[in-house]
Amino acid sequence: MSKEIKSVGFVPRFFGSFGQFFKYMGNGNYAARCSEVSNGSKFEFEVDPKVITEEVEVIREVQIEAPALDTVNSDGALQLLQLLQKEARFIDFTQESIDTYSDEEVGGAARQIHAGCSKVIEQYFSLSAVNEAPENARVEVASDYNPQHTKLEGVIQGDGPFSGTLIHPGWKVTDIKLPQISDTEGLSILAPAEVEV
Structure with a gap:
């Protein structure tokens, strides 16, 4: 089935003729093909098949399912929200x-939100640093360190112990003072709808 060729308008032909002129003048092979076509010959481009054999490394992305929890207690999270x-x-x-x-405007609102969030944290949680050393201090990390307590950054070689610069001391909760919940059914309402009458 032959492909239908649409006619080209005057303006595209006008600008296209300049490009074809310089291509014709600068490329002898292109000029020869144009001559063949203008004489009525059907010129077909032949491309030699080229087989490329190359070893490539296949990287597979493995998806690991999140562990299923038997029970989820969302009361504390809803209370905090x-x-x-x-x-x-x-x-x-x-x-x-x-x-x-x-x-x-965003900065002004963020200042008020920061004050409110700080009040909640200070009133209901006791926090302390995971690593008591000051930031940018040189610290030692034992070979049997807990990855939940310490995260190593940079090029990690060997099994430790490791020596590095403390870039963040981390945070841990030492005490929680959230009030006791009596009505758990109402926890999903984070804020009631407000109606002015």
């Missing part, structure tokens, strides 16, 4: 688009 919403309007801030606000 309620407190952050109450003190800092945290949910309102994250659910609203800030694209239309200037940096100054």
Whole structure:
């Protein structure tokens, strides 16, 4: 089945003729093919098949399923979200688009949210650093270190012990003082709808 060839308009022909002129003048093989076509010959481009054999490394992406939990206790998470919403309007801030606000407006709102979030953390949680050394200090990491407590960065060679610079001390919770929950059914309501009458 032959392919239908559409006619080319005047303007594309006008500008295209310049490109064809310089290509014709600069390439003898192209000029010869044009002459064959203009004389009525059907000129076909022949391409020699080229077989390329090359060893390639195949990288497979293996998906590991997350471990299934027998039970999930979401009460504490919902309670924390309620407190952050109450003190800092945290949910309102994250659910609203800030694209239309200037940096100054976002900065002003962030200052209030920071104060509210800090109040919740200080009131209901006791925190301390995982590593008590000051930042940028040289520290030693034992060969049997706990990866949950310490994360090594950079080029890691051997089994340790390791010596490096502390770039972040980490955080850990030492005490939780969240109030007791009496109504667990209402925890999913992070903030009630407000109606002015």
